[in-house]
Amino acid sequence: MAQAPATATPMPALHWQRLAAPVLVIMILAMMILPLPPFLLDVLFTFNIAVSMIVLLISLYTLKPLEFSVFPTVLLMTTLLRLSLNVASTRIVLLEGHTGPDAAGKVIEAFGHFLVGGNYAVGLIVFIILVVINFVVITKGAGRIAEVSARFTLDAMPGKQMAIDADLNAGLIGEDEARKRRSEVAQEADFYGSMDGASKFVRGDAVAGIIIMLMNIIGGLIIGVVQHDLSFATAANNYTLLTIGDGLVAQIPALIISTAAGIVVSRVSSEQDLNQQLMGQLFGKPQAVYLAAGILSLLGLIPGMPHLAFLLMGSTLGAVGYTLAQRQRAAALAPPPEEAPPPPEEHVEVGWQDVAAVDRLGLEVGYRLVPLVDRAQDGDLLRRIRGIRKKIAQDLGFLVPPVHIRDNLQLRPNAYRITLKGVVAGEGEAQVGKFLAINPGRVMGTIQGQPATDPAYGLPAVWIDAGLRDQAQTYGYTVVDAGTVVATHMSKIINDHAPELLGREETHQLLEHVGKQHPKLVEDLTPKLLSLATVQKVMQNLLEERIHLRDMRTILETLAEHGARNQDVDELTAATRAALGRAIIFEIFGGAQELQVMALEPGLEHILSQALISRNGEGAGIEPGLADRLVRDTLTAVERQHAAGLPAVLLVNPPLRPILSRFLRRSAPDLRVISHAEVPEGKSIRVTAVLGNGGT
Numbered sequence: 001m002a003q004a005p006a007t008a009t010p011m012p013a014l015h016w017q018r019l020a021a022p023v024l025v026i027m028i029l030a031m032m033i034l035p036l037p038p039f040l041l042d043v044l045f046t047f048n049i050a051v052s053m054i055v056l057l058i059s060l061y062t063l064k065p066l067e068f069s070v071f072p073t074v075l076l077m078t079t080l081l082r083l084s085l086n087v088a089s090t091r092i093v094l095l096e097g098h099t100g101p102d103a104a105g106k107v108i109e110a111f112g113h114f115l116v117g118g119n120y121a122v123g124l125i126v127f128i129i130l131v132v133i134n135f136v137v138i139t140k141g142a143g144r145i146a147e148v149s150a151r152f153t154l155d156a157m158p159g160k161q162m163a164i165d166a167d168l169n170a171g172l173i174g175e176d177e178a179r180k181r182r183s184e185v186a187q188e189a190d191f192y193g194s195m196d197g198a199s200k201f202v203r204g205d206a207v208a209g210i211i212i213m214l215m216n217i218i219g220g221l222i223i224g225v226v227q228h229d230l231s232f233a234t235a236a237n238n239y240t241l242l243t244i245g246d247g248l249v250a251q252i253p254a255l256i257i258s259t260a261a262g263i264v265v266s267r268v269s270s271e272q273d274l275n276q277q278l279m280g281q282l283f284g285k286p287q288a289v290y291l292a293a294g295i296l297s298l299l300g301l302i303p304g305m306p307h308l309a310f311l312l313m314g315s316t317l318g319a320v321g322y323t324l325a326q327r328q329r330a331a332a333l334a335p336p337p338e339e340a341p342p343p344p345e346e347h348v349e350v351g352w353q354d355v356a357a358v359d360r361l362g363l364e365v366g367y368r369l370v371p372l373v374d375r376a377q378d379g380d381l382l383r384r385i386r387g388i389r390k391k392i393a394q395d396l397g398f399l400v401p402p403v404h405i406r407d408n409l410q411l412r413p414n415a416y417r418i419t420l421k422g423v424v425a426g427e428g429e430a431q432v433g434k435f436l437a438i439n440p441g442r443v444m445g446t447i448q449g450q451p452a453t454d455p456a457y458g459l460p461a462v463w464i465d466a467g468l469r470d471q472a473q474t475y476g477y478t479v480v481d482a483g484t485v486v487a488t489h490m491s492k493i494i495n496d497h498a499p500e501l502l503g504r505e506e507t508h509q510l511l512e513h514v515g516k517q518h519p520k521l522v523e524d525l526t527p528k529l530l531s532l533a534t535v536q537k538v539m540q541n542l543l544e545e546r547i548h549l550r551d552m553r554t555i556l557e558t559l560a561e562h563g564a565r566n567q568d569v570d571e572l573t574a575a576t577r578a579a580l581g582r583a584i585i586f587e588i589f590g591g592a593q594e595l596q597v598m599a600l601e602p603g604l605e606h607i608l609s610q611a612l613i614s615r616n617g618e619g620a621g622i623e624p625g626l627a628d629r630l631v632r633d634t635l636t637a638v639e640r641q642h643a644a645g646l647p648a649v650l651l652v653n654p655p656l657r658p659i660l661s662r663f664l665r666r667s668a669p670d671l672r673v674i675s676h677a678e679v680p681e682g683k684s685i686r687v688t689a690v691l692g693n694g695g696t
Contacts, residue, residue: 024077031084035091038106044085045107045249051078052253052260059260066187071264072194078257079201082250086212093242094219098228098235108245123244127213130251134258135206142262143203146195152474154193159473160185162440166478166488173387195265205254209247216243286328289321360401360501362419363490364408369416371432372483373405381405384487392494397549398510398539400494400501416486418493420500426493428455430482435469437462437477445475456489499540507536514552521556529563534572541573545661546672547584554579570658574675581678588647588672594684597651597674598637601692604630608656622663630691631667637689638668646688649674 031044055074062068089108161182168178220239224230230238293314300310363385365373372381385403393399411417418426429452430436437447438454438461449464464472464479472479480488494501511532515522526532538559539549549555558579562572577584589595600608608630611622622630638648648668652660654675661673679685 025080028077028081028084032087036088038092041085041089041092042107044081044088048078048081048085048250048253051081052256056256056260056263059263062264065191065264066184068264069187069191071261072191072197075257075261076201078253079205082205082254083208086209086246086250089246090212090216093216093239093246094223098224098230098238107249108242111245111248123241123248127244127247127251128210130248130255131206131209134251134255135203138255138258138262139203139206142195142258142265143200145262145265146192152470154189156470156473157185157189159476159478162478163473163480166480167484174391192265195261206251209251209254213243213247216246286321286325289317289324293317293321358422359404359419360421360503361403361494362422363403363405363486364411364417364419365405365486366411366413366415367407367409368413368432369430369482369486370407372430372486379483381483381486384483385490388487388491388494392491392498395548396495396498396543397552398502398506400498401503401506403490418490420493420497425497426455426489428485428489430485431463432482434463434465435472435479435481436485437464437468437472437479440476440478443476447472447475447477455485456492499543502536502540502543504532504536507532507539510539510549510552511535514556518553518556521553521560525556525560525563530559530567530572534563534567534569535559537569538572538576541569542576542580545577547577547580548587551580551583574654574658574677577675578677582680584674584678585680585683588649588674593682594686595649595651595679596646596686596688597649598641598689598691599651599687600656601690604692605653605656608660609653627663631664633691634664634668634671637691638671640689642670644688648672650691651676651679651685651687 036044055071055078058068059071065071164173164178164181164185167173168175173181217240220243221232221235224235224239225232228235293316295314296310296317297314299305300307300314363373370379372379375382382405385405389400389402408417412429414429414431416428416430417424431450434449436452436454437449438459440459447462447464447468449462449468452461452463453459454461462472462477469479511522511526526535539555542549542555555576558576559572562575566572585595607626608622611626634650641648648671650660650664650671650673652673652675654677657673657675664671664673
């Protein structure tokens with residue numbers, strides 16, 4: 001039987017981009033060892049100049065430093081390339097310099113003759129000036145800027161990370177966006193730190209250039225006079241011009257690269273490149289151009305001054321200022337776009353459509369906050385609120401109603417109001433164009449601004465100008481804009497009132513959604529066993545206890561199991577909590593094997609059981625003195641748990657859990673009350689505080 005020919009599995013193609021960097025580095029290092037012909041030196045020197053020009057142009061067109069994050073590595077490789085070319089050219093200069101000024105190639109000859117006129121004294125002075133400019137002025141200044149930027153960036157990292165976490169918790173951004181922003185913050189700190197170190201390469205390159213120049217001149221004179229029997233003047237002329245040409249052809253690209261480094265580290269992140277910023281800011285004020293033109297014209301009229309140069313430049317600036325003023329005046333006088341006339345009013349009878357329904361969730365803003373919700377003015381609050389609803393749906397397991405936004409001229413200009421079923425649930429103030437610097441409790445200094453209070457969590461804060469944002473983050477403040485302030489407050493209101501937002505319609509939609517995946521489960525539960533109202537009330541009880549509804553299959557299966565013999569909402573809620581016990585414990589304690597909880601003193605637990613649980617299951621009330629003592633002990637124990645870095649959890653018997661949870665929720669909102677039935681098997685319990693013994 002003939003066999004089919006076997007086909008070889010093709011090897012994955014190796015992209016040439018992956019080989020570019022290793023090959024380039026190996027070639028640069030090889031130039032220090034292998035002799036190169038003059039023509040190849042000309043090509044490589046030209047390539048060095050081209051690379052430096054490309055780097056300079058890229059630095060001019062970047063909008064923020066991170067767009068050119070590879071610059072420190074480029075700086076190292078270009079410095080290594082220049083030094084390799086210096087070594088290769090030095091070899092040719094010393095070996096062939098006696099043959100004439102073109103021994104090391106046409107590029108070095110051109111820089112030695114054309115740029116300095118063939119005068120090696122002038123060339124030497126020009127070379128030293130270029131080295132001083134590069135070493136003392138540009139490189140030192142760029143290194144200092146990078147050093148300070150790296151220090152302030154590292155100091156501001158905690159504040160930026162907290163701002164990212166605040167946006168994530170408020171639902172303004174997702175996990176992917178938060179991860180991207182954290183990566184950008186880390187990359188920014190790494191970039192400025194790398195630039196601080198990379199500037200040392202350029203400074204070392206300048207020193208190496210001076211040493212190589214001296215060695216070439218001295219070595220060339222010795223070789224030319226001793227080995228090739230040249231006169232001292234001829235040897236000095238040949239070797240000095242070659243050395244000067246070699247130094248200039250290397251130092252000019254080095255100066256260009258250093259200038260690019262200074263431009264990159266001194267840039268302020270903006271939506272415009274350097275050219276647009278220069279034209280928009282340097283020539284954005286015609287008055288300044290007029291004043292400069294007048295001063296130059298006056299200088300041109302002074303006897304002894306070069307009248308033609310000053311008057312020509314003064315008149316040119318005057319013409320530029322006039323053109324700028326005319327453009328600004330034309331832009332100011334341009335008529336606004338015509339609006340379409342309103343349609344003629346129709347006489348319509350009053351109907352039910354004129355009866356305004358109460359919004360489940362509403363946001364009213366003063367007129368100065370309208371830009372936050374106006375898409376035409378780049379307002380992004382609507383997008384942020386959609387992000388909040390999406391995050392809450394992912395966290396709680398149901399979709400909250402949409403938020404209806406309207407302006408309210410009765411509010412203060414900077415005020416806003418969040419309503420729940422037509423009733424004010426929260427209000428505050430925000431200032432468009434400014435930032436709220438929130439003090440999380442451990443800032444390193446004070447910031448100038450308008451004192452305020454974070455409307456969401458009541459923390460002390462300050463409204464600051466945009467220019468103080470980086471300084472505030474450096475001090476440890478959490479800095480957010482006006483839109484984030486409103487969105488965070490909205491997120492907190494929605495989370496706090498989630499049970500009220502789960503209405504009959506939302507419950508019905510949730511069951512329909514689950515029914516697409518588990519149709520038989522929903523069909524058997526409602527309305528056969530439990531009414532929609534009962535299911536809604538059980539879910540509201542879970543939300544009041546800060547338990548999400550994401551595991552709807554377990555919730556519905558538990559209700560179907562117990563609903564056939566029990567219709568009591570509290571008992572159905574307790575059974576559902578027991579079924580969700582593993583998720584409840586994991587949300588509080590994570591994966592810890594030992595649960596560190598608070599407990600009731602046995603005598604107190606017996607008294608509460610007798611006082612709260614009567615024969616028919618209804619609470620008979622707590623004696624006022626006992627209730628006050630229980631609240632005091634609970635608050636003391638909660639503070640100790642928080643101080644020890646532990647969650648505030650009270651473990652009680654199942655009959656006491658719902659009653660104590662409702663009783664203590666108002667005094668200690670952070671307290672979680674669980675029952676023994678909710679603790680999964682395999683978990684150990686350690687009591688860290690006993691209520692009824694003074695909270696100890």
